[in-house]
Amino acid sequence: xxxQTTEEAFEPPYLWPAYRSTVLRAPKQPLVRLPSEWFHTxxxxxxxxxxVRPEDADLTRxxxxxxxxxxxxxxxxxxxxxxxxxxxxxxEIWQANAAGRYVDPSDQHPAPLDxxxxxxxxxxxxxxxxxxxxxxxxxxxxxxxxHNAWRPAHVHFSxxxxxxSSRLVTQMYFPGDPLIPQDPILEAIPDPRGxxxxxxxxxxxxxxxxxxxxYRWDIVLRGRDATPMEA
Amino acid sequence: MAGQGPTPxxxxxxxxxxxxxxxxxxxxxxxxxxxxxxxxxxxxGEPVPDGLIEVWQGEEFARCRTDPEGVFHFVVSxxxxxxxxxxxxxxxxxxRGLLRQLATRLYFPDEEAANxxxxxLELAGDRRATLVARDEGGILRFDIxxxxxxxxxxxxx
Numbered sequence: 182x183x184x185q186t187t188e189e190a191f192e193p194p195y196l197w198p199a200y201r202s203t204v205l206r207a208p209k210q211p212l213v214r215l216p217s218e219w220f221h222t223x224x225x226x227x228x229x230x231x232x233v234r235p236e237d238a239d240l241t242r243x244x245x246x247x248x249x250x251x252x253x254x255x256x257x258x259x260x261x262x263x264x265x266x267x268x269x270x271x272x273e274i275w276q277a278n279a280a281g282r283y284v285d286p287s288d289q290h291p292a293p294l295d296x297x298x299x300x301x302x303x304x305x306x307x308x309x310x311x312x313x314x315x316x317x318x319x320x321x322x323x324x325x326x327x328h329n330a331w332r333p334a335h336v337h338f339s340x341x342x343x344x345x346s347s348r349l350v351t352q353m354y355f356p357g358d359p360l361i362p363q364d365p366i367l368e369a370i371p372d373p374r375g376x377x378x379x380x381x382x383x384x385x386x387x388x389x390x391x392x393x394x395x396y397r398w399d400i401v402l403r404g405r406d407a408t409p410m411e412a
Numbered sequence: 413m414a415g416q417g418p419t420p421x422x423x424x425x426x427x428x429x430x431x432x433x434x435x436x437x438x439x440x441x442x443x444x445x446x447x448x449x450x451x452x453x454x455x456x457g458e459p460v461p462d463g464l465i466e467v468w469q470g471e472e473f474a475r476c477r478t479d480p481e482g483v484f485h486f487v488v489s490x491x492x493x494x495x496x497x498x499x500x501x502x503x504x505x506x507x508r509g510l511l512r513q514l515a516t517r518l519y520f521p522d523e524e525a526a527n528x529x530x531x532x533l534e535l536a537g538d539r540r541a542t543l544v545a546r547d548e549g550g551i552l553r554f555d556i557x558x559x560x561x562x563x564x565x566x567x568x569x
Contacts (some may be wrong), residue, residue, distance in 0.1 A: 189528035190505065191417050191418065191420045192420055192421060192512060193422070193511035193512060194511065195511060195512065197511060200423075200509070200511070201509075202508050202509030202512070203509045204455075204509075204559045205454040205455040205456050205507070205509070205558075205559060205560065206454050206460070206507060206508075206510055207510075208514065208558060208559055208563055208564075208566050209559050209560065209563060210563050212566050212567060212568045213532075213535050213536055213565055213566070213567050213568065214568045215532055216450075219497070219531070228473055230434070230436070230437075230473065231434050232434060232435070237440055239459070256468065259518070274433065275427070275430070276429055276431070277427075283427040283430070284430050285426075285428075286429075287426060287429070287462070288426075299430065300431070301430060302431070316527070322480065335424075337424070337425060337431075339424075339432065340557060345502055346569065348466075348504060349418070349419060349421060350421060350423075350424050350513060351421050352422040352423075352425075366422060366423060367422070369511050370420045371429060371481075373430035375417075375420045376420075378419055378420060379419070379420060401417065401418050402419070403418040
């Protein structure tokens with residue numbers, strides 16, 4: 182399998198009618214392909230204006246009390262396609278609380294808000310490309326894609342990398358979630374190996390005794406210098 | 413992980429508004445710049461009230477969540493031309509219903525000669541006008557139509 186084929190099989194299409202919101206938002210015209218050398222290269226951390234404070238990486242300590250739910254540690258490495266660490270890059274996450282409710286005012290799911298949980302975090306990767314967040318495990322929640330649709334528990338991730346083409350917004354899922362095989366957003370990824378890439382691994386070494394369960398999830402960013410991959 | 417290709421993309425979803433914005437996120441420059449205003453529209457011509465637009469220009473970066481009318485705005489410096497490439501901004505569009513971001517470009521209406529020679533606009537063919545902003549009294553207007561009549565040209569990622 183060629184590099185292009187592998188990469189395409191790992192990316193969801195724009196139009197995926199099982200996910201209804203794509204129907205009026207997916208472009209109908211073919212995308213225009215530009216030579217990769219025309220792509221803008223980000224000359225530095227352009228997102229440097231985004232404020233990142235140390236406490237932003239611990240979502241359980243942003244309020245007076247502790248949030249309800251299962252305390253977890255999420256960690257992993259951000260790598261480029263050659264397996265090299267992406268250092269000092271911004272990682273942003275956001276999620277529902279343990280009851281499956283977002284603080285976003287547009288979320289109308291009648292599950293309780295938690296006064297001790299916002300669900301937004303930021304950090305920069307370290308010299309090994311590592312990020313680390315402490316949070317609570319988000320709950321599943323219903324959505325109106327069909328009459329009884331529920332999203333599997335997930336954490337949204339936003340990453341920059343070193344080039345415009347490495348920009349990635351995605352979602353991380355939890356292993357063993359029975360909602361995963363019926364989620365049209367995840368199932369839009371054609372290759373099952375691509376879907377598996379979005380599922381974190383439970384990790385006893387990350388887990389802290391008497392404190393928090395640990396999950397490990399590595400992220401590989403695209404880049405125009407990406408080495409062609411053989412499947 | 414390495415050797416398996418990039419991590420797949422997923423939609424930004426509808427509920428990022430409490431997390432992604434940051435102070436002065438729509439102003440890529442603190443001083444004078446070009447103000448850009450636009451509306452994000454879906455295939456029915458309806459505003460997209462839960463979109464996120466990001467713009468890059470050199471080392472400048474700005475981010476704007478669309479409002480209930482799908483409207484977004486930025487203040488960015490106008491970049492110089494670069495060889496045969498006319499001055500332009502790089503934009504990414506994120507939204508519920510977009511499983512991957514969309515990439516587009518904004519070109520400047522007062523750069524007719526440079527735009528006429530720009531190779532990316534040439535590749536855009538007869539839809540190139542969707543990539544050129546309109547001057548509306550000192551503000552540049554740039555609507556983004558995701559689908560249908562007047563669909564904006566989007567580029568492969």
